[in-house]
Amino acid sequence: MNMDWVESLKKKIKDRSAIIGIVGLGYVGLPLAVAFSKKFNVIGYDINTKKIDSLKKRKSYIEDVRDDEINLNRLQPTNDPEDLKKCDFIIITVPTPLREDKTPDLSYVKDAARTVGRILRRGQFVILESTTYPGTTEEVLIPILEEESGLKVIEDFGVAYSPERIDPGNKRYKIENTPKVVGGLTPEFTELASMLYGSVIEKIVPVKDCKTAEAVKMLENVFRNVNIALVNELALIFEKMGIDIWEVIEAAKTKPYGFMAFYPGPGVGGHCIPVDPYYLSYRAKQFGIIPRFIETAGEINNYMPVHTVNLAETGLRKIGRKIRGAKVAVLGLAYKADISDTRESPAIKIIEELIERGAQVKVYDPYVKSVRTKFGTFRVTETLEDILKWSDCVIFVTDHSLFKEKMEEILKIFGETSTKKVIVDSRNIFEKVSPSTFFNSKLEYIKLGFGLGGE
Numbered sequence: 001m002n003m004d005w006v007e008s009l010k011k012k013i014k015d016r017s018a019i020i021g022i023v024g025l026g027y028v029g030l031p032l033a034v035a036f037s038k039k040f041n042v043i044g045y046d047i048n049t050k051k052i053d054s055l056k057k058r059k060s061y062i063e064d065v066r067d068d069e070i071n072l073n074r075l076q077p078t079n080d081p082e083d084l085k086k087c088d089f090i091i092i093t094v095p096t097p098l099r100e101d102k103t104p105d106l107s108y109v110k111d112a113a114r115t116v117g118r119i120l121r122r123g124q125f126v127i128l129e130s131t132t133y134p135g136t137t138e139e140v141l142i143p144i145l146e147e148e149s150g151l152k153v154i155e156d157f158g159v160a161y162s163p164e165r166i167d168p169g170n171k172r173y174k175i176e177n178t179p180k181v182v183g184g185l186t187p188e189f190t191e192l193a194s195m196l197y198g199s200v201i202e203k204i205v206p207v208k209d210c211k212t213a214e215a216v217k218m219l220e221n222v223f224r225n226v227n228i229a230l231v232n233e234l235a236l237i238f239e240k241m242g243i244d245i246w247e248v249i250e251a252a253k254t255k256p257y258g259f260m261a262f263y264p265g266p267g268v269g270g271h272c273i274p275v276d277p278y279y280l281s282y283r284a285k286q287f288g289i290i291p292r293f294i295e296t297a298g299e300i301n302n303y304m305p306v307h308t309v310n311l312a313e314t315g316l317r318k319i320g321r322k323i324r325g326a327k328v329a330v331l332g333l334a335y336k337a338d339i340s341d342t343r344e345s346p347a348i349k350i351i352e353e354l355i356e357r358g359a360q361v362k363v364y365d366p367y368v369k370s371v372r373t374k375f376g377t378f379r380v381t382e383t384l385e386d387i388l389k390w391s392d393c394v395i396f397v398t399d400h401s402l403f404k405e406k407m408e409e410i411l412k413i414f415g416e417t418s419t420k421k422v423i424v425d426s427r428n429i430f431e432k433v434s435p436s437t438f439f440n441s442k443l444e445y446i447k448l449g450f451g452l453g454g455e
Helices: 004-014 029-036 049-056 081-086 107-119 136-149 187-198 210-241 245-252 276-286 292-318 346-356 384-390 401-405 407-415 435-439
Strands: 019-023 041-045 075-078 089-092 125-128 158-161 180-184 204-206 327-331 360-364 370-373 376-379 393-396 421-425 443-447
Touching: 004 187, 019 029, 019 081, 019 107, 029 041, 041 081, 049 075, 081 107, 089 107, 107 136, 125 136, 125 187, 136 158, 136 210, 158 187, 158 210, 180 187, 180 210, 187 204, 210 245, 210 276, 210 292, 276 292, 292 346, 292 393, 292 421, 292 443, 327 346, 327 384, 346 360, 346 370, 360 376, 360 384, 384 407, 401 407, 407 443
Parallel strands: 019 041, 019 089, 041 075, 089 125, 125 158, 180 204, 327 360, 327 393, 393 421, 421 443
Antiparallel strands: 158 180, 370 376
């Protein structure tokens, strides 16, 4: 079998003449495109014209990418899939969300595969980075590429899988210094893909094949999901016992071996933890395995937004108020601190639960302008001071640094009220505030995982 094109691609990587195509310029694709553009010419493709227009003006819409990192001499943003014909490597970084019934939605991957397949020529190499269950690359991606192009994998083009490892807002670990897992359809393809990524990333971790690389991503996020679920369940238990789980975790952390700290919260969010376990669960059932542990963890984490609202209702009841008609402020819309990403944020479910119980809801986030819910879009329209003065109850959903920095101001504004108010702290934001501060004020403070002032 003549695979001279493989050696040609290796040569192009070495002399930096390879052209890299990125399909999907979101939270994964744009940082990857920028990283490759430091060494290679890159063609960034996305169907979203607003993103392309923004990039052509050297304006980033991703927090992890600065405007001055967009080098238009090396990075060509485009809406035209024909431009991908010029590429030697095409990396697919499109979303893999869930449907309403918690089954995988691979429509974006399939659409991207069709787009790439229509322009695919002999000698190109396709890499999938989208998070998905083991078997997707071989059973979904490759058949579409072959059908659309009329070419044969291995003989005419290469394929590999390399799971994305993007942590939005992480200042320490970026594309270049985060180890990269790579698994090719063949050992030769693993070597070639590793060589490509190794030109811009410090450490490459080659694995046996595509399925193994896909499984690595599943393990990483299932591990986090089940451990978060464990501490969430312990938080529910310890609340009833009058034990502060946050203090328990801090003490447990002093053990120098055999323990890793995870923390409770109002639910899980982001593009990985709430989604990936269901991808593996779906796949496991196809092999006759019922993933009870994984699904139980998902149920626990999905319950936490409801529990957070339960805490708010408990607090309101203690000050003689019902949740129906109460003014409740949701503080923090992003799924984690100091970023603007609201994907799968627990704040969304909390807002929806509050509305269903008849509460009046306003929102505030220093990084987010609005968030979509099934009851419509909620916009940040007031200052932090105004929303604090308006509310009967505030729920801290995200532990933004701003909230911690303004803790004294928040307590002062709340303390000036003529009526009692409720604070629900789902992230231990007020950890350094003495309980006596609340006992001696008109504030009813309830902390998830301790329930101080709760029942």
